[in-house]
Amino acid sequence: MSTAEQRLKELGIELPTPVPPVAAYVPVKVAGSMAFVAGQIPMKDGQMIASGRVGHEVSPEKAVECARQCGLNALAALRQHLGSLDRVSQIVRVGVFVACDEKFTDHPKIANGASELFQSVFGDAGKHARAAVGAPSLPRGAPVEVEVIAEIR
Numbered sequence: 248m249s250t251a252e253q254r255l256k257e258l259g260i261e262l263p264t265p266v267p268p269v270a271a272y273v274p275v276k277v278a279g280s281m282a283f284v285a286g287q288i289p290m291k292d293g294q295m296i297a298s299g300r301v302g303h304e305v306s307p308e309k310a311v312e313c314a315r316q317c318g319l320n321a322l323a324a325l326r327q328h329l330g331s332l333d334r335v336s337q338i339v340r341v342g343v344f345v346a347c348d349e350k351f352t353d354h355p356k357i358a359n360g361a362s363e364l365f366q367s368v369f370g371d372a373g374k375h376a377r378a379a380v381g382a383p384s385l386p387r388g389a390p391v392e393v394e395v396i397a398e399i400r
Contacts, residue, residue, distance in 0.1 A: 251332035254368050262323040266290045269386065275328035280336075282329065282397045286344070287320035288389035289313035298388035301347045301357060305390040314343060314360030317393035321361075322368065325397060335397045337372040338365045342394040343379045354379035361393045 249257060266287060268274060276283045289296045289312075301310040326332050343358035345351070358379035365373035385392045 251335060251368050254370075255332070258367060260319070260368070262326060263291060263319055265323040265327045266320050274324040277328070277399065280398055280400070281339070282325060282335070282399050284321045284324050284395040284397070286342075286386075286392040286394045287317040287324065288386055288392050289316040290320060291316055295387060295389060297390050299346070299390055300351075300384075301345050301390050302351045303348070305346075307353055307357065310345065310357045310390050311360035313389070313391040314357050314393060315364050317343075317391055318361035318364040318395075321393055321395045322364075325395070329399060332368070334399050335369065335372070336400050337398045338369060338375040338395060339398050340376045340378075340396040341365065343377065344382045344385055344392040345379065346383070346385045346388075346390050347381045348383075349381070351381060354381055357391060358393075360391075365395075 272285050274285050297305045297309050297313050299305045345354045345357050
């Protein structure tokens with residue numbers, strides 16, 4: 248299989264400019280061979296692509312798109328910190344938070360927006376453990392937030 252950087256080109260994916268932190272944290276923290284990517288919200292070109300709760304102000308379809316954008320932002324943060332996504336040996340765990348009410352139960356479908364992106368870019372090394380959970384609200388009114396743990400070389 249191609250390297251991660253080659254796969255991005257093959258897929259026609261151009262990573263966005265990394266989203267700067269909005270509080271007192273760093274976007275990526277490396278500990279040993281693990282890179283922890285802070286929660287990413289669906290920002291694109293400095294703007295949220297949607298805001299509100301899934302199933303209310305945001306459709307499930309738009310939320311899947313938001314999860315994918317969060318994944319792109321996570322990859323952009325990793326690339327900026329590591330110099331190249333080819334340093335990622337595997338995606339280990341993904342946490343996906345979905346802003347919704349207690350009646351919404353399709354969190355896994357929303358999370359697939361990020362999970363499928365990682366598998367497209369990294370192949371089998373993009374398959375990961377995952378948690379997809381609901382939350383009453385997320386930073387800046389985001390409908391989705393995604394955090395990533397990756398093993399690096």
